[in-house]
Amino acid sequence: MKPPRENIYFVDGLPVPETPQPGEKPAPWRQTRVIGKARPRVDAYERVSGTAVYPSDVILPKMLYGAILRCPHPHAKVRRVDLTAATRLPGVHAAISGDSLKVNPEWEYRTFGGPTVKSLLFDPHCRHEGEVVAAVAAETPYLARDALAGIQVDYDVLPFVTDEQQALAPDAPVIHGDSNRVGPPQVYQRGDVAKGFGEADVVLTETYHTACELHTPMELHGCVAEWDGDRLTIWESTQGVFAVQSGVAKALGLPLSKVRIIGRYMGGGFGSKLVAGKYTVIAAILARQIGRPVKLVLSREETYLAVGNRPPNHMALKAGVKKDGRLTALDFTGTGSGGAYPAGGTSLLDWQVRDLYTCPNVRCETTDVYIHAGPARPFRAPGHPQGSWALEQMMDALAHAIKMDPVQLRLKNIPAFSQARDGQPPYTTTGFAACLQEGAKAFDWQQARLKPARGKADEVWLRGVGMAGASWFLGAGFGPATVVLRVFADGSVNLNMGAADIGTGTKTVMAMVVAEELGIKSDMIQIEHADTGSTQFSGPSGGSKTVPTDAPAARAAAVAVKRQLLAMAAVQLEEKAKRLTIRDGRIHSTGASDKAVGIAELKELKRQGVIVGVGQKGPRPEGKVVVPFAAQFCEVAVNRHTGELKIVRFLGANDSGRVMSRLTYDNQVYGGITMGIGFGTTEKRYLDHGQTGKLVNRNWHDYKLPTALDVPVDMTSLPIEMPDDQANIVGAKGLGEPVTIPTAAAIANAVFHATGIRVTTTPINPVQLSRLLAQHRKKE
Numbered sequence: 001m002k003p004p005r006e007n008i009y010f011v012d013g014l015p016v017p018e019t020p021q022p023g024e025k026p027a028p029w030r031q032t033r034v035i036g037k038a039r040p041r042v043d044a045y046e047r048v049s050g051t052a053v054y055p056s057d058v059i060l061p062k063m064l065y066g067a068i069l070r071c072p073h074p075h076a077k078v079r080r081v082d083l084t085a086a087t088r089l090p091g092v093h094a095a096i097s098g099d100s101l102k103v104n105p106e107w108e109y110r111t112f113g114g115p116t117v118k119s120l121l122f123d124p125h126c127r128h129e130g131e132v133v134a135a136v137a138a139e140t141p142y143l144a145r146d147a148l149a150g151i152q153v154d155y156d157v158l159p160f161v162t163d164e165q166q167a168l169a170p171d172a173p174v175i176h177g178d179s180n181r182v183g184p185p186q187v188y189q190r191g192d193v194a195k196g197f198g199e200a201d202v203v204l205t206e207t208y209h210t211a212c213e214l215h216t217p218m219e220l221h222g223c224v225a226e227w228d229g230d231r232l233t234i235w236e237s238t239q240g241v242f243a244v245q246s247g248v249a250k251a252l253g254l255p256l257s258k259v260r261i262i263g264r265y266m267g268g269g270f271g272s273k274l275v276a277g278k279y280t281v282i283a284a285i286l287a288r289q290i291g292r293p294v295k296l297v298l299s300r301e302e303t304y305l306a307v308g309n310r311p312p313n314h315m316a317l318k319a320g321v322k323k324d325g326r327l328t329a330l331d332f333t334g335t336g337s338g339g340a341y342p343a344g345g346t347s348l349l350d351w352q353v354r355d356l357y358t359c360p361n362v363r364c365e366t367t368d369v370y371i372h373a374g375p376a377r378p379f380r381a382p383g384h385p386q387g388s389w390a391l392e393q394m395m396d397a398l399a400h401a402i403k404m405d406p407v408q409l410r411l412k413n414i415p416a417f418s419q420a421r422d423g424q425p426p427y428t429t430t431g432f433a434a435c436l437q438e439g440a441k442a443f444d445w446q447q448a449r450l451k452p453a454r455g456k457a458d459e460v461w462l463r464g465v466g467m468a469g470a471s472w473f474l475g476a477g478f479g480p481a482t483v484v485l486r487v488f489a490d491g492s493v494n495l496n497m498g499a500a501d502i503g504t505g506t507k508t509v510m511a512m513v514v515a516e517e518l519g520i521k522s523d524m525i526q527i528e529h530a531d532t533g534s535t536q537f538s539g540p541s542g543g544s545k546t547v548p549t550d551a552p553a554a555r556a557a558a559v560a561v562k563r564q565l566l567a568m569a570a571v572q573l574e575e576k577a578k579r580l581t582i583r584d585g586r587i588h589s590t591g592a593s594d595k596a597v598g599i600a601e602l603k604e605l606k607r608q609g610v611i612v613g614v615g616q617k618g619p620r621p622e623g624k625v626v627v628p629f630a631a632q633f634c635e636v637a638v639n640r641h642t643g644e645l646k647i648v649r650f651l652g653a654n655d656s657g658r659v660m661s662r663l664t665y666d667n668q669v670y671g672g673i674t675m676g677i678g679f680g681t682t683e684k685r686y687l688d689h690g691q692t693g694k695l696v697n698r699n700w701h702d703y704k705l706p707t708a709l710d711v712p713v714d715m716t717s718l719p720i721e722m723p724d725d726q727a728n729i730v731g732a733k734g735l736g737e738p739v740t741i742p743t744a745a746a747i748a749n750a751v752f753h754a755t756g757i758r759v760t761t762t763p764i765n766p767v768q769l770s771r772l773l774a775q776h777r778k779k780e
Helices: 044-049 084-088 141-149 193-199 241-252 278-290 300-306 351-355 384-401 406-411 432-443 445-450 506-518 546-573 603-608 662-681 743-755 766-779
Strands: 009-011 014-016 064-070 076-082 092-097 106-110 116-120 132-138 152-157 186-190 202-210 222-228 231-236 259-262 294-297 313-321 327-339 362-370 461-471 482-488 493-497 525-529 580-583 586-589 596-598 610-616 629-639 645-655 714-719
Touching: 064 141, 064 278, 064 300, 076 132, 084 092, 092 141, 092 278, 132 141, 132 278, 193 313, 193 327, 202 384, 222 278, 231 241, 231 278, 241 259, 241 278, 278 294, 313 384, 327 384, 351 362, 351 384, 351 461, 384 406, 384 461, 384 662, 384 743, 406 432, 406 461, 432 445, 432 461, 432 629, 432 645, 432 714, 445 461, 461 743, 482 506, 482 546, 493 506, 493 546, 506 525, 506 546, 546 580, 546 586, 546 596, 546 603, 546 610, 603 610, 629 743, 629 766, 645 662, 645 743, 662 714, 662 743, 743 766
Parallel strands: 064 294, 231 259, 327 362, 493 525, 645 714
Antiparallel strands: 009 014, 064 132, 076 152, 092 132, 106 116, 186 362, 202 313, 222 231, 222 294, 313 327, 461 629, 482 493, 482 610, 580 586, 586 596, 629 645
């Protein structure tokens, strides 16, 4: 006799044993009616009409405005801060510094796999331009800025080093301890590279450099802080409300339960808004001291100094290949700097070299260095675009050397498992070959390659095509996530989740997941999200983890309420639950009978008033690894006289598992390519290395972001849809990171095809190209 099943649902006091058990993994979706379609965003009207309230829009009664005084030197010690003149200005309510506070909160800098360095909120030892020195709160933003001008600071100005190569010199000023090395060199090795180079028919060596790319999202970093007794509420522009809650509570010594963070809308982050900033804690301190709400939003110039960057990197790569296209050895060295604190100057820099292509002999060595510059922060696919810049240009050079098509060379070296991870686990799915093949076909790669690239001597514009491949090391998401669904008596649904919608359409995707599973329309779903006081836990939205982490939790919650709805309908229709399905808001029998009942007509639902389903992200697949892949193809035109570069067209082919929302999917692809165009062709942090050590291009005029004129009108998104049912219960893998990783390298390879010039330093701008073209003409 079988033991009784647990968790049997009871309706009107009667058990419903046919109901599927809680915890059972739902069957993969096959035919979908909502998932994969191009649906408008659920908050589209609010965003385009201006009614969406971003943190920078929040205005509270009696609110004051904060501002921060920052160190103007790359290296200095604060001897004295005099706040007297600032506090005497009419309309100024508070001025604070490290000396004026009873407790100057501790501040920590840490990076993945690296050391932790302890500092202070107001650290008297300023190790980069833009370090926090003092802060004020006043009646208007203008008064606050005027008050900063009244603060008198005496500095001991110290020697500085702002170049990561010079920082390793024996006589360089030391940032921390007795060395500018963040730690010992990180070494990875498999096989025997010397043996591999001995077996190669062709061996090439090249050096590469990628410039520092600065975070500068559309919405400025900032928050509004308000106290109610001993409870603190902060409206923050953030990618993760719970991460900010944790950081603020730790800095102020508060229980988590007394810190509420709200972040329902955010105007871009890309990794720079994953945690609390110093400005967040400063706003809270000012608000508590004055007893009034304080809004503190950084200026654009401040963001260039203090909210992070993609580190600059110097790289050298030696590669060996057989004539048949098989890689025999890769030897990579890289240095980089995350700035004045441990911030991942070389994090994941070598991952593409380690793992993207089959190669038995690989050695990588990376060295992270301190310099007197603003700390880095995660920046869309940390380390990967820089490593791709080196590896994918080298792959192109190897193909040229052995007279093989670049796509074919890559196809010769497609791995079936992750070579760089312990145990070399197989991939759950791998669509890399399909990305290359289908992408090349859709781009008409063979025909484009046959066109005369460099043209006649009297032609002004040289045309060429290039491509590059990529993977992102995280595809299954990470961290816990919980979603709670409530179905009301009228059939409408409340979706409660902690995930932030960082502009990628998270709310839309989650609503589509629930609509698909429950057989209802998306407009029946009301969403609560990103509020530590009222929503469920989820980690920050970053690293392409939101859909593969939170969507499975949303589906699991939908399955839980669906199970209850079917149980109720089974009793009411006198039918077995396993023979029922939900479609268009009605529960139908799949048997011979035509029995049906609307969700809103369920008697038991009306009696209960609401039913609740809780879903959580499941575990990662054991013994396997989930990885998204990408391949990009582009066509460029180069003016042989001026060095002007036009990007004519771009195609991105991506294996990111199931396409959840085609509209947001395509927008991610276009946005990632656009960001990669900036990294490859326009963006660069300029520091005055010799005279002042200061940042000289700290605004949108001097720091060249790509505009509509720099981005091709002809951009194509080509999903290689391979639902990954082993990855999670929605079959999706990450997308946001892989769409930007190979872009810059693809452009560089196209420039080589057009001009015969290998550009190894970013950005590929007219200044650099015109110089290289002139040098090339002298050699001809």
